[in-house]
Amino acid sequence: MKLVINGDDLGYTMGNTNGIFQAYEEGILRSTTALTNSKYFEQAMKTAQEEHPGLGVGVHMTLTLGRPLTDCPSLTNPETGEFYPGRKTVWEKDPDYDEIYNEWKAQIERYIAVAGHLPTHLDSHHSVHDATPQAKEVAFRLAEEYGLQLRRYGSFEFVSGFYGPLATKETMIRLLEENKDKDIEIMCHPGWCDLELYRMSSYAADRVKELDVLCDPDVIRYVKENNIELCHY
Secondary structure, three states, X not given: OEEEXXXXXXXXXXXXXXXXXXXXXXXXXXXXXXXXXXXXXXXXHHHHHHHOOOOEEEEEEOOOOOOOOOOOHHHEOOOOOOEOOOOOHHHHOOOOHHHHHHHHHHHHHHHHHHXXXXXXXXXXXXXXXXXXXXXXXXXXXXXXXXXOEEOOOOOOEEEOOOOHHHOOHHHHXXXXXXXXXXXXXXXXXXXXXXXXXXXXXXXXXXXXXXXXHHOOHHXXXXXXXXXXXXXXX
């Protein structure tokens, strides 16, 4: 069994980012995806490459957090210049899918410019990459262009259920037990809850709980005893 534990939101805040690094160093996480439009992205990548070279880093494509890298008026609030927050608003604004393609491509290209190589894979913040049939088509187009795997459509079966009240060690072990004959990805959001994250995200303190689970001795022991291969894309 191969297991991808992917920590979403690298670069969101430095506290959140350092929590992801801790989950890699002390826990079962081996994969993460970066918000390349974040002001902390370059710093996060520098630390990842210099101090955590075995950590796989992909691109966490976004339409719902921060400022875009391109001119995309159909995707942004004209008063702030930022993406519309929340999971649903952008889809209610009649988005231009050419703008989505250009923006996601710019986010991937920024990763390549900073890292010096391709990302490991693609996924998205708030699962926008397949929120509509047209968005899914754009995401598939980019995945094919860059030769990258896309969350939920690649070689690892996506397993949900580790989030919020369900982000416990009992849930993690149950998910692994139920899928022990498969190669799977489990999405997670570990992090340290710094003040910036607390102010920006409704999912803040829960990230520390997730970090605790990923570094839990019982979880680590289960992985070792069942010969589960921790990996990234």
